[in-house]
Amino acid sequence: MAEGSLEAPIRHPIPWQDPDFYDEAKLDEELRRIFDICHGCRRCFNLCDSFPRLFDLIDESESGELDTVSSTDFKPVVDACTLCDMCFLTKCPYVPPHEFNLDFPHLMLRYRAVELKKGEIPWSERQLTETDRNGSLARPVAGLCNWAADNKNRLTRPLIEKALGVHRDADLPKYHARPLTLQAKSEVPEVNRAAPAFGRKALLYATCFSNYNDPDIGLAARKVLAHNGVDTEVVYPACCGMPQMEHGDVARVAETARKVAAELRPRVDEGWTVIGLVPSCVLMLKFEWPLLCPDDDNVKALSAATRDIDEYVIDIARNEGMAAGLKPLDGGVTLHIACHARAQNIGQKSTELLKLIPEADLKVIERCSGHGGSWGVMKQNFEVALKVGKPVARQARQAGKAYLASGCPLAADHIRQGMERIDGEAAIPAETHHPIELLAKAYGL
Template sequence: MGRGRPGRIALKEDIMREGSLEAPTRHAHDWRSPDYLDPTRVDAELRRQFEICHGCRRCFNLCDSFPRLFDLIDAAGDAELAGVSTPALKPVVDACTLCDMCFMTKCPYVPPHAFDLDIPHLMVRYRAMETARGNTPFVARQLTRTDRNGRLAGLAPALANWATRRGNRLTRPLLKLAAGIHPDADLPRYHADTLEKRARAGAPPINQSAPALGRKAVLFATCFGNYNNPDIGSAARAVLAHNGVVTELVYPECCGMPQLEHGEMEEVARKARSVARSLGEWIDKGWDIVALVPSCALMLKFEWPLIEPGDEAVRQLAAATWDITEYIVDIARKEGLAPGLKPVPDGVVLHLSCHARAQNMGAKGADLLRLIPDTPVKVVERCSGHGGSWGIKTGFFPVALKVGKPAARQAADSGCGHLAAECPLAGAHVAQGIEGIDPASRLKSSRHPVEIFAAAYGLSGGNR
């Protein structure tokens, strides 16, 4: 609708970057090139980029990948990358959660700089090579089939939730054996009343006293919002209806972020083309597209156009997509919000998710919460350490908790009564980290900021 969503690489005023003064650009994934999967070329590019990181080291505390790399180099002969074998570099790639923070917030050497660094996309390329060589375990790939898994679990959600519950001594050891899931990892719950089913029961009534904004929004449910936490979508629809926005819930299929984690480029590209065509019919009729989960918004806005750069429907979808927090803040700025927000006096601490930051839209989750009057809002910017399906795996869960400990510590020490996170997986992971630091903490679970916003309007449940 041409309301001027910020350009996708307008970093400078939104995200503090050390070094480069030029706004970064990003190359398309060159995944159709025969060179893309060539092990010799992948190794050469890995070493070229890692050599620059070795000389720089400013990402030493962002995640576990960089410390692994620098430790390997420091232990090698002459403390040079040349002394590190190619197989020894695999754990560096394995530890990457694809949070995008090195590219988005730290690195002064990303394009258009001549060094041309893009560590997250390089990690994707390495994983694509591993998957093509058959080195990605079958079970790991099955875990990423979120639509199939969600539909199956939704047939008997009580059984699925019992079996996946943390502390189930019968099933969790089996899950560890069969699927490589760490027994202590908190797993998403499943619901019989998916967001799609709730939508079939009808849209929330439009607040007739709200100003007529003329906005119409398709909510892209996302797999997590559909199967694992339909309350996010219900809250979003209630807030938008209260502000006079007509909504429809549309969910063709998952955005493919879980497949991107394994470098399954062909499958992600297929999803991009398919979903872009479905949602394109709405865009052509003047509807905005609003994604409920930041990783999925990131895919629609930024990753898909870099995976299918020649596809007009994908490009059109990227331009029409909003993150839910960004969309409501835009309404507040341009048209003003309907009255009725009540304070949350004991305050909210927000974990600013990496994939929300990576959207170059500013801290919209925090901006949204600050629209609630007389409500203290604190923000935690450190990575939660979760990283999608990565953080639940037996080999990585302890690392995920370690990486997320500073974020959990900041949230635990915030003095706030409520924990929020745009990314539901990150929020649950931070809550689990807090549990380890301060078992008596009030912050036992996390909600999406839009759920807290809806509650502040009195539209759902009230703030617990």
């Protein structure tokens, strides 16, 4: 039997509507089948904490094999998975079409779907996934929310930790009083008709993060695209569902996928490209939604029309050429390649984007930050998340660049927090950036 396939990895649709998907005996059988393969391979030992937990669990059992491990001890292995997809895409030799048919992240997803069905996902954790509700409620009192969520606030953060399970020291994203969708209505940049790419048109899918937490990402993207001749509109029908996906609520994610895809389908048919501003959201639209709704033509059409913002800019650079006006940035950039950008299998588009800036001084780090969406801020995970991300934080600290950037804003902030725990002479950047923001800065926009 060959070790690994010679063909490109493929992913099967997620059979979440099949009753067998939630059958605990069949789930346990599949967990044991896959865990036994992982135990004999161990190539993923350094990706996240799931695999060390699994291997220690087996090694410390009575027989040193899986047969003497109780199924009740599997939960810590599942809990450590952040659904980053790096094991599936970069390490595992046994993914489909190999006959072992191993998809570790989607097995973890199935386990959580069963937990959710049984009512075992904590209420507090599910509240963190309600990004649209939370963003809408926080908007009128953004200043008060940001004061309460500041990790230097020793009055409120212990209360938040007790109520929601969020570690009192974890950096949390700030809320913005004016969401991107509102600002986009009043701040429409003039399209550069002399740019080589004039005539293109794109819908900027705001994502919950850029809409409620950091509208500057979307505003920067819109200005860069307008300067390069692209007519844009900002749309935001709903959150992509990645927060719910992480907690196993696949039915709700599928419902969102159908709703958003149906709403955007007419624009897609008119030739508009859909651009996501955060890699996790792009991954959902491109890959996860079609696996949840494989028979939905609207979802398929939206998937084919979706691009990551960095990917789209590089497409302009390669085909029409970029508009003039880029100037060097002083001090250099440490760039982290987000895991969900890597999972799109598009190459290092963030690196290519920043290399468009004259005299680009880059330190590129392609390794997991350890954050994992809402996973890394939880009380039981925060220190583990910093441990997983320590090699990234160490490289960033040693690089000593003026700017710290990542396509994943949460990852960038987590890396910066890790840098604060590592000694070094160079100053730590006071804030973090999305690559498109640095390109806008280089344009003077």
